[in-house]
Each structure stands twice: as structure tokens, then as C-alpha cells.
Amino acid sequence: MADVVIIGAGISGSSSAYELAKEGLEVVLIDRFGPAAMASGWTLAGVRQSGRHSAELPLAKAAVDIWQTLADELDSPTHYTRGGNLRLARTEAEVPVIEEIVREQTAAGLDLQLLKTNQEIREIAPALAEHVLAASFCPSDGSADPTSTVLGFVRAAERLGVQTRFGERVQFIEVVDGKVTAVVTDKGRIPTGKVVVAAGIFGNEILRPLGIDVPLQVPMVTVLRSAPIDAVLNQVIGVANADCAGRQEFNGRFRVTSGLQDWHGGLLEKQTDAGLRPRVLPTGHSIAEVVELFGDIVPAFAAAQIEDYWAGLIDLTPDAIPVIDGDVGIEGLVVTMGFSGHGFCLGPITGKLVSDLVQERQARLPLEPFKYSRFHNSRSFTEGATLHG
Ligand SMILES: Cc1cc2nc3c(=O)[nH]c(=O)nc-3n(C[C@H](O)[C@H](O)[C@H](O)COP(=O)(O)OP(=O)(O)OC[C@H]3O[C@@H](n4cnc5c(N)ncnc54)[C@H](O)[C@@H]3O)c2cc1C
Structure with missing residues (x-):
């Protein structure tokens, strides 16, 4: 039995695993490939606040604050530089x-x-x-090394007791009476009451059987x-x-x-x-x-x-900002995906926000703009993920 199972060891999932373990939860982190295997390794890895959607700016600012000392905290290089x-x-x-x-x-x-x-x-x-x-x-913008950073989160999480399972593919989330009860992979069943879906472009493969479908272009x-x-x-x-x-x-x-x-x-x-x-x-x-x-x-x-x-x-949503939401209609399920080409910078704050949602407390920053329910009325694409770096 795990307190939380996190699906996806990109920067979003690995920082979430680290933050949850820091608070004493028993966490399993699963990836069908391995750390930084997809967007979090493919990325340019700019760490920027400029060019952000106004809803995302507070998250980017909070993330940039964390980036200043992240390597020390993780005791691992991130190669973060603030060159502008x-x-x-x-x-x-x-x-x-x-x-x-x-x-x-x-x-x-x-x-x-x-x-x-x-x-x-x-x-x-x-x-x-x-x-x-x-x-x-x-x-005050900059960049970091993506693979070093994700590995830093994963290793720090492991030191805190997180069980990592790489090369293992989640097949489905088991839900009974509207509540998460387990995660089933190609290697077995992991009983849990909480699941974080941080699976990037593959998030909907896991969510659709539960009736959740984040509108994405790729x-x-x-x-x-x-x-x-x-x-x-x-x-x-x-x-x-x-x-x-x-x-x-x-x-x-x-x-x-x-x-x-x-x-x-x-x-x-x-x-x-x-x-x-x-x-x-x-x-x-x-x-x-x-x-x-x-x-x-x-x-x-x-x-x-x-x-x-x-x-x-790129997991591009209609308004080019992510879903970070613990209220998607299934008890125990938290979704963090759809970062639309700029989720690397946000990674360190994403983990803290996910930790708030998993532990059902008030999120430390406003998350209203990132709710899944914003797509209930409109799923048409209005924004392009135009600004990288
Ligand atoms: C070319 C490029 C340039 C970019 N430039 C920037 C930039 O300059 N600045 C910036 O901030 N952002 C940038 N981004 C975006 C940023 O890299 C992403 O938003 C961020 O890395 C997303 O991280 P994630 O952890 O949410 O997803 P991902 O890194 O995609 O991680 C998802 C993980 O889930 C795993 N997974 C999927 N399905 C399953 C399953 N069924 N079972 C188990 N595991 C599963 C995958 O293997 C993967 O490792 C760029 C992206 C790209 C592609």
C-alpha cells in the first residue's frame, strides 16, 4: 500500500514525489521509460517568467525563486544559470x-x-x-540542465524513501465507488488511495477510461x-x-x-x-x-x-496553460499535465502545488485558472504555445 502513486517521472512527477516524501508520505514514482524520458528531457529548459500567460506568472515567479537554491536543496547539480x-x-x-x-x-x-x-x-x-x-x-530569466535537474529530484526523492519503478507502464487506475483504490501496471497492482497523473502527452490514455479527457493538441x-x-x-x-x-x-x-x-x-x-x-x-x-x-x-x-x-x-491545451487540479470528479485523483511548452521552469513549484492538492489543503498559489472544469463549456483552441525559452 502506498500513500500516493505518481505516474510520470518528468519534472512534474519527480518534483511532486520529492515534495510529498519531504512531508513524510510513502510515495511510489512510476515511469514507463525513465526519468526525463519525454518532454522533460527533450526540452530547451529555459527558466523564464517573461512571455508568460498572466495566470501563470505567479507560478513562474515562485519557481524562479526556488531555482536559486534548488541544487543545494537537492544536493545535486541543476546547472541553473540566471543569464537572462x-x-x-x-x-x-x-x-x-x-x-x-x-x-x-x-x-x-x-x-x-x-x-x-x-x-x-x-x-x-x-x-x-x-x-x-x-x-x-x-x-532574472535563465536556464538549467533538464536531465541533471530531473535526476536530482529523483535521487533526492529516493533518499527520502520514494520507491521508483522505471520501465513499468501504468495500464489503468482502479476506481471503486468514485474513489481511487489502486494503480495497475504491466508488472502488478499497487493499492493506494491517491494518484497523481503527471504523464504529459500520454495523460489522457490513463484518464479517458475514467471519463476525463483534457483537450490536447500534440x-x-x-x-x-x-x-x-x-x-x-x-x-x-x-x-x-x-x-x-x-x-x-x-x-x-x-x-x-x-x-x-x-x-x-x-x-x-x-x-x-x-x-x-x-x-x-x-x-x-x-x-x-x-x-x-x-x-x-x-x-x-x-x-x-x-x-x-x-x-x-508538446502537450498543448486550448488556452496554453496546464491543468493542475485535485477536483476532477474522482476522490484521490490529482491531474498535472498540459504544460503547453513551458512546464520545465514551473517544475519546482508544480511539485509543491501537487503536494498541497494531494494533502487536500489550500494550495499556496491560486489554482482556479488551471482547473479541468474550464473545458466543460469550451474545448476550442484559442492560444498557441508560441514562446519557448
Ligand atoms: C522542444 C521543447 C522545448 C521546450 N522548451 C521549454 C522551455 O524552454 N522552458 C520550459 O519551461 N518548458 C519548455 N518545454 C516544456 C517542458 O519541457 C514540459 O512542459 C515539461 O517538461 C513537462 O514535464 P512533465 O513532467 O509534465 O511531462 P513529461 O516530461 O512528458 O513526463 C511525462 C512522463 O510520463 C511517463 N508516462 C507516460 N505515460 C505513462 C504510463 N502509462 N505509465 C508510466 N509512465 C508514463 C512518460 O514516460 C514521461 O516520462 C519544452 C518542451 C519541448 C518538447
């Missing part, structure tokens, strides 16, 4: 888009500066091209990773129309992403040293486009050798 986020205007038409972002977000209380000349921009980021016209700059993002070069770029770089983004990792590698693309539906399962892992392959065309777009604004990336590539899948 630059969102660029490359054409005259993009300049008003950036100006509007700065106006809106400063009004929302964020420290966001408008850089109006290439000289101002290149004083902050000399690696950027000379034709970039303007930029927003949020100095677009794809192409990701390229270069071989290491000397450190030239501290900031996470985005652009006004979100057709590319990128940053240089702590190890010198560039990690660069495309905008949203249609997913062709293919998902391979490959044996790796860490076990079976999912892999989505981008097209040659999308790889060439990323090199051209990001190489145009960061010439050092175009000159670097490409070491690896993959595509990541």
Missing part, C-alpha cells in the same frame, strides 16, 4: 511585437527592458548578429544540439514570432529549437544505456530550417558541428 532571456526583433515588422511584450509584461510587474539598438543588444550578448534590430531583456518541435565550443552566449534567445529559440549549455553545446510543427505521429522506442527510450525524428527540412533561422542570429551556432538531433512533443 532576450527576445529579438529581426525585422521592422517584429519591433512593435517586442515593444508590446515589454509594455504588457512591465505592467504585470516584471523587470523587462526594451533594448532599442543593436549596440545595446550586443553589449549584453556579443554573439548576436549585427542585423538584430531590437529586443526585450529579462535579466505539436512537435525540432531540437538540434551542437558539439561543445567556447562559451559565447549566456542568455536564452527567443524571437518575436517564435520560429526558433536557443541557448548555450553549461558544457558549451548549443541546444536550439524550431517553432511548433505538425507531428507526423511517429514515436520510436530505442534501447539505450539508460533503458528503453522514446525518440521522435525531425525531418531534414525542419533541421535545415533551424540551422538557417538560429544560425542567422547566432553565427557561432551555424559554424559549430551538429552532434545530435531529436524532436520533442
Whole structure:
């Protein structure tokens, strides 16, 4: 018998496992592949407040506070750096888009500066091209290493007694008289009264048999990773129309992403040293486009050798903000999914919020905008997950 079973060891599930174990609960953390096997490993891993939906901004701010000391708390490196986020205007038409972002977000209380000349921009980021016209700059944004961070949460959770079961697939949640009673996997049955579904794009596979169906689109993002070069770029770089983004990792590698693309539906399962892992392959065309777009604004990336590539899948909800909800109509069930391309930054606060919901106490931040019931009346898609980084 477990107090809580968490399905999914991405950043949302692993931080939830850690937070619940910290409060003394007996937790089982299950993943059909392993830690950071899907979005939480595929990600660009920007840790940003800028460009956020107003409902999400308090969560992003709280998360950024936690990121400052997370590595010490987990006693494990996160490679978090606070180099800032630059969102660029490359054409005259993009300049008003950036100006509007700065106006809106400063009004929302964020420290966001408008850089109006290439000289101002290149004083902050000399690696950027000379034709970039303007930029927003949020100095308190940054990035972290996704796999190190998720592994940090998992190991800290294990030290607190969390039982981790990787390479095990949840088949269904057993519900009797409207209450969770167990989780059934391909390896057995785990009796429990509480379940957290943190299964990303696969969340609905588990929820639909219970009559819950979070409206999701699943677009794809192409990701390229270069071989290491000397450190030239501290900031996470985005652009006004979100057709590319990128940053240089702590190890010198560039990690660069495309905008949203249609997913062709293919998902391979490959044996790796860490076990079976999912892999989505981008097209040659999308790889060439990323090199051209990001190489145009960061010439050092175009000159670097490409070491690896993959595509990541996004769990995009109609309003591009997640479901974080413990009141979905089944006693003991908490849902946290649909992070729409920006759930990595939120991970550390997601775990604390899930812990509040599992323990049926007032959540420490307002969660009304993240309720599943908002889709009862409308399931039409109004927002795109346009801003990564
Ligand atoms: C290319 C890309 C770039 C991004 N850039 C950013 C960014 O810059 N900043 C940012 O904040 N966010 C970004 N995101 C989004 C962010 O990475 C995700 O929102 C976040 O990682 C979601 O974490 P999660 O734990 O909710 O889901 P996931 O990481 O997808 O984890 C879900 C887990 O559930 C497991 N699972 C599924 N079904 C089952 C089952 N039946 N049984 C057992 N286990 C199961 C999966 O194996 C998986 O490990 C990006 C995403 C992508 C793809």
C-alpha cells in the first residue's frame, strides 16, 4: 500500500514525489521509460517568467525563486544559470511585437527592458548578429540542465524513501465507488488511495477510461544540439514570432529549437544505456530550417558541428496553460499535465502545488485558472504555445 502513486517521472512527477516524501508520505514514482524520458528531457529548459500567460506568472515567479537554491536543496547539480532571456526583433515588422511584450509584461510587474539598438543588444550578448534590430531583456530569466535537474529530484526523492519503478507502464487506475483504490501496471497492482497523473502527452490514455479527457493538441518541435565550443552566449534567445529559440549549455553545446510543427505521429522506442527510450525524428527540412533561422542570429551556432538531433512533443491545451487540479470528479485523483511548452521552469513549484492538492489543503498559489472544469463549456483552441525559452 502506498500513500500516493505518481505516474510520470518528468519534472512534474519527480518534483511532486520529492515534495510529498519531504512531508513524510510513502510515495511510489512510476515511469514507463525513465526519468526525463519525454518532454522533460527533450526540452530547451529555459527558466523564464517573461512571455508568460498572466495566470501563470505567479507560478513562474515562485519557481524562479526556488531555482536559486534548488541544487543545494537537492544536493545535486541543476546547472541553473540566471543569464537572462532576450527576445529579438529581426525585422521592422517584429519591433512593435517586442515593444508590446515589454509594455504588457512591465505592467504585470516584471523587470523587462526594451533594448532599442543593436549596440545595446550586443553589449549584453556579443554573439548576436549585427542585423538584430531590437529586443526585450529579462535579466532574472535563465536556464538549467533538464536531465541533471530531473535526476536530482529523483535521487533526492529516493533518499527520502520514494520507491521508483522505471520501465513499468501504468495500464489503468482502479476506481471503486468514485474513489481511487489502486494503480495497475504491466508488472502488478499497487493499492493506494491517491494518484497523481503527471504523464504529459500520454495523460489522457490513463484518464479517458475514467471519463476525463483534457483537450490536447500534440505539436512537435525540432531540437538540434551542437558539439561543445567556447562559451559565447549566456542568455536564452527567443524571437518575436517564435520560429526558433536557443541557448548555450553549461558544457558549451548549443541546444536550439524550431517553432511548433505538425507531428507526423511517429514515436520510436530505442534501447539505450539508460533503458528503453522514446525518440521522435525531425525531418531534414525542419533541421535545415533551424540551422538557417538560429544560425542567422547566432553565427557561432551555424559554424559549430551538429552532434545530435531529436524532436520533442508538446502537450498543448486550448488556452496554453496546464491543468493542475485535485477536483476532477474522482476522490484521490490529482491531474498535472498540459504544460503547453513551458512546464520545465514551473517544475519546482508544480511539485509543491501537487503536494498541497494531494494533502487536500489550500494550495499556496491560486489554482482556479488551471482547473479541468474550464473545458466543460469550451474545448476550442484559442492560444498557441508560441514562446519557448
Ligand atoms: C522542444 C521543447 C522545448 C521546450 N522548451 C521549454 C522551455 O524552454 N522552458 C520550459 O519551461 N518548458 C519548455 N518545454 C516544456 C517542458 O519541457 C514540459 O512542459 C515539461 O517538461 C513537462 O514535464 P512533465 O513532467 O509534465 O511531462 P513529461 O516530461 O512528458 O513526463 C511525462 C512522463 O510520463 C511517463 N508516462 C507516460 N505515460 C505513462 C504510463 N502509462 N505509465 C508510466 N509512465 C508514463 C512518460 O514516460 C514521461 O516520462 C519544452 C518542451 C519541448 C518538447
